[in-house]
Amino acid sequence: MFSSVPEFKAAFVSKLEMAYGTTFEESTRREQFQTLGTMIREQVSTNWIKTNEMYRISGKKQVYYLSIEFLLGRLLRHNLINLGIEQIVSKGLGELGIELDKLEEFEADAGLGNGGLGRLAACFLDSLASLNLPGHGCGIRYKHGLFEQAIVDGYQVELPEQWLKHGHVWEVRKGDEAEEILFWGHVESSIENGRLVFRHVNPEIVTAVPYDMPVVGYHTKTVNTLRLWNAEPSKFTAHSDILKYKKDTEAICEFLYPDDTHDEGKILRLKQQYLLVSASLRAIIKSFKKKKRSIFELHEHTSIHINDTHPALAVPELMRILMDDEGLGWDEAWHLTVNTLSYTNHTTLSEALERWPERIFRPLLPRIYMIVEEINERFCRQLWDRHPGSWELIESMAILAHGEVRMAPLAIIGSHSINGVARLHTEILKEREMNNFYRVFPDRFNNKTNGITHRRWLMKANPKLAGLITDSIGPGWIKDTLQLEELLQFKESGAFLEEIGSIKQANKERLASRILEKTGIAVDPASIFDIQVKRLHAYKRQLLNVLHIMYLYNRIKEYPNYDMHPRTFIFGAKASPGYYFAKKVIKLINSVALKVNNDPVVNGRIKVVFLENYRVSLGEEIFPAADVSEQISTASKEASGTGNMKFMMNGALTVGTLDGANVEITELVGRENIFLFGLSAEEVLEFQRNGGYHAQEYYHYDRRIRTVVDQLINGFFPDTGNEFSEIYDSLLSYNDQYFVFRDFSSYAEIQEQVGKSYLDRAGWLKKSLVNIAKSGYFSSDRTIEEYAKDIWHTEPVIIK
Structure with a gap:
């Protein structure tokens, strides 16, 4: 690492001129940014290699954090701070006539997330590395992110995020570690050597290619990994319409959260989620097996965390790998799956708990559906033994019901730990939203209040x-x-x-x-x-x-x-x-x-x-x-x-x-x-249980409310017509679901x-x-220490 300003300046100028074949004086700001980013990435590579090697030989438990979002933000200055060289670099650039602030603006925010879910995942990665904990992220490399928002005449307009337009200086493509992911087709079974085996026949194969990014800890030599998967056409697929296949494949990683109001969008989201889960778990198992340990020790050396319901397919996919690829029986595979996986719930809103139509899920993921069906059957049988005749209870807790596959029950049943993200939230899950599951698995539920870095x-x-x-x-x-x-x-x-x-x-x-x-x-x-x-x-x-x-x-x-x-x-x-x-x-x-x-x-x-x-x-x-x-x-x-x-x-x-x-x-x-x-939360829940809230009363008796609500539709805003009638109706016709008037x-x-x-x-x-x-209590370091101690059971590994 650079120990002085002159050393940094000399290395920076030399690197830039070699990379771009131009003099420093004639270089552009973007070339200067790319050079600095490349230098930093190369500087941390030694510790990145050492970290992975140390993890291999230490035997300490590895954590893999599966998330559909990682809202990273810009990494240039953040990495400089964590490396402890911000002042040297800033002063050196200044002496070369470059402002670090201006250079930083050439880095696009990585389009890998939307809101708090993704930002939390990014904070967690920072804390894992800064606490010297062996923890890595697994996500998707979205080409155009969620969307870039423009406001035109007061309206939101969505544009593709062009964050990869100039490449991404922090990533390293690992084409030789690609995984083949199977969709569609059908499953055939046969008896081989006295054992029932399954084959996925005539699938559509998609290649998942990993792009690795270093996650640099603060003033430590630990460099963990964020692995992002990109969907590419597979050379193993023969397709009658190769252009359609290529288009459909590339669409998987085109956007975060494609609109799923139609079947096409639902299929795309399911493909995203399965690609993330299948590619990640295959790579994790391969890494584990390189250490020459018994597969029966998987849960002792590996923790896989499901961040919200999006990666819930980790439950049946891990079962598939353990049974179909590793040859384990159901009970052995289930024991390992439950004790390896853990799940964070991020919502009390029932509409946010994902459900997929069986008519889409079954043909798209035929082997996974068979396993989900079996998990559901066994769980419902357990419930029947405990509560014979309680059809409504079993129906409410089933993974498969009313033609849908419910992802939250799948994640709960298949994990050894289910945590909420604030004390109130966890209590609501236990006492209300997931009370039935809490009564079945009381030891699995726990709280881990969120934090920020x-x-x-x-x-x-x-x-x-x-x-x-x-x-x-x-x-x-x-x-x-x-x-x-x-x-x-x-x-x-x-x-x-x-x-x-x-x-x-x-x-x-x-x-x-x-x-x-x-x-x-x-x-x-x-x-x-x-x-x-x-x-x-x-x-x-x-x-x-x-x-x-x-x-x-x-x-x-x-x-x-x-x-x-x-x-x-x-x-x-x-x-x-x-x-x-x-x-x-x-x-x-x-x-x-x-x-x-x-x-x-x-x-x-x-x-x-x-x-x-x-x-x-x-x-x-x-x-x-x-x-x-x-x-x-x-x-x-x-x-x-x-x-x-x-x-x-x-x-x-x-x-x-x-x-x-x-x-x-x-x-x-x-x-x-x-x-x-x-x-209060209890008052809201009481209204929802027993009714008694009447928005119309507040509208009639509070002049302030009546005035502003009428202004939504009475021409107060010129040239808007009926623009806000939907808001007006939500408050009055649909009884103000979120108690704005109250x-x-x-x-x-x-x-x-x-x-x-x-x-x-x-x-x-x-x-x-x-x-x-x-x-200070709300530091993600505190949160991650609690996850490491109570859920993952992993310890720091000091990189020397």
């Missing part, structure tokens, strides 16, 4: 705040984030609080410049930056936020002298392409912005901004600049949330319901340092309290400091 979300995103913390309490917090609590000694230090305030103000000014550059909207950095950035979904209630903004606008119009501290409401969110309600909410936010931002009566007291194409690199600018963090999901619906943790770690104060990890945030910071409102008054009151609290600068900064100091 402070190395990206504080050290990288907010270096001035990270520097102030280190100067004040020393660098120990970087390895042990609970040491952030030492900041509480400065609660009464006016000078320290002002330093925090100055850093926040500088971050707000930076974001204001970005907003002006991207949207043309000038916002006041002295205003309250009130921010809601996350995936757009009805339960996350961006709608509650925007209806409240409409109420504030109406209040100012009615009382032009209404006194309120200026507030800038900032949104960022992508709506799934087929989720039309969510797309209507985006249009509404932008319509409100157009109305509010151009009304002279409002005079800057409210500004509304929708930042398009929300992603990790944009989040790194947003979180440090936030004063207020909007975490306003309907209680009981958000499993955990991780945006709440990122805002908290950067000193924003939470406006939120007692939902997900907000509950644990409240316990840590105290109710005086968070702004809570709305129904929580509206409480939300308006707490927002008024926020405005008053902000005027007490010292008090606000003290609350901000408490949030930063208590955020």
Whole structure:
């Protein structure tokens, strides 16, 4: 590794000129970025090789984290920080006339994820490597990601993400480690040597080619691997229509979450999920067998984790490999499968628990369907023995029912551990959503509250705040984030609080410049930056936020002298392409912005901004600049949330319901340092069990609600016609499923309290400091240590 600035400069210039056959002076910024990225990757290769070799000889348990998403963000500066050479490289580039910040912008955000699920997976990989734990990621190399979002006339427009347009400097193609994946065809059985064997006949074969990326730990020699699979045509397939076969094959890894409202999309999603699972498990078993261990020891040396239901096919696929390829009997294979696999549930929403039509699943994956059918039959028989005659119970827990294959029951039945991602979430799973399974497998359920990597979300995103913390309490917090609590000694230090305030103000000014550059909207950095950035979904209630903004606008119009501290409401969110309600909410936010931002009566007291194409690199600018963090999901619906943790770690104060990890945030910071409102989870669940909520009553008796809801359809927004009738109907005709009306008054009151609290600068900064100091618990290092100890039973391996 580079030990000095002159050494780095010489190596950089030499590498660039050799690679591109040009002088340094004539090189482009992109060539300079590619050169630097290649140098870093090559520098870590020695430790990458050593890590894999050390894992091979150590005998410690290997962890493989299967996830349909890995939302990595840019890796250039992150890797420099973890390698401990950021200052050397930054100074060296500066002496060559290059700004590292400008160079970093040539790296595209990897299009491998969408929201919190994928970002959590990325944080976990960082923590695994930084804690010297032998853990790797397995995902898919999407050519065009989810989509690149543009806002045109207030509407979301989806464009292909071109993140691979210039290649990806961090990946290494491993063509010799490709796996052949089988779809369609049929299964034949026969008796050979007294044993029943199965053959997959006339399949369509797809080649899964791995692309490996190094995952660099912080100030350690550990370099783990993220393996991404790409679907390519197989030379072993004879196809009557080779062009169609090539097109269908390449479509598998074209986009994340293809629209599955039609059969074609459902087939594509199932192909994605099986390709990820089958290729990963085949490679894992091959790696295991190279160590000359008995296959019966698989669960003692290997842990395979299913992140949400997307990789649930790992259950039948591992069974298939153990029985068909390794020759094990059912009971032996089942014992190994259950004790090797573990599963994280990420939702309480029944519609988010995947189900696939049997009429599609069965012909696409014929051997896998046979195994799923057998797992289901055996499990239902066990249930019948325990609860004879309980048809409804068995039906509710079956993997196969009503012509569907249910992935959550498959993952639960086939795993030795099922965990929720916040204490409240886990309790809801155990006591309500998955209570039947909890009663059958009480020892399998456990909680692992989510976390975030402070190395990206504080050290990288907010270096001035990270520097102030280190100067004040020393660098120990970087390895042990609970040491952030030492900041509480400065609660009464006016000078320290002002330093925090100055850093926040500088971050707000930076974001204001970005907003002006991207949207043309000038916002006041002295205003309250009130921010809601996350995936757009009805339960996350961006709608509650925007209806409240409409109420504030109406209040100012009615009382032009209404006194309120200026507030800038900032949104960022992508709506799934087929989720039309969510797309209507985006249009509404932008319509409100157009109305509010151009009304002279409002005079800057409210500004509304929708930042398009929300992603990790944009989040790194947003979180440090936030004063207020909007975490306003309907209680009981958000499993955990991780945006709440990122805002908290950067000193924003939470406006939120007692939902997900907000509950644990409240316990840590105290109710005086968070702004809570709305129904509790138990109250929401009670309404859902027994009814009693009538949206029409709130509409008729609360003039504020009636006014803003009528404005959706009465021409208040010019040239929108019936644009928002779907939103109007969701609130009134369909009885406001997410209790927006019920929580509206409480939300308006707490927002008024926020405005008053902000005027007490010292008090606000003290609350901000408490949030930063208590955020250490939400480090993904703590979460991963719990996974390693309680679920995976693996230990660190020190690379020497």
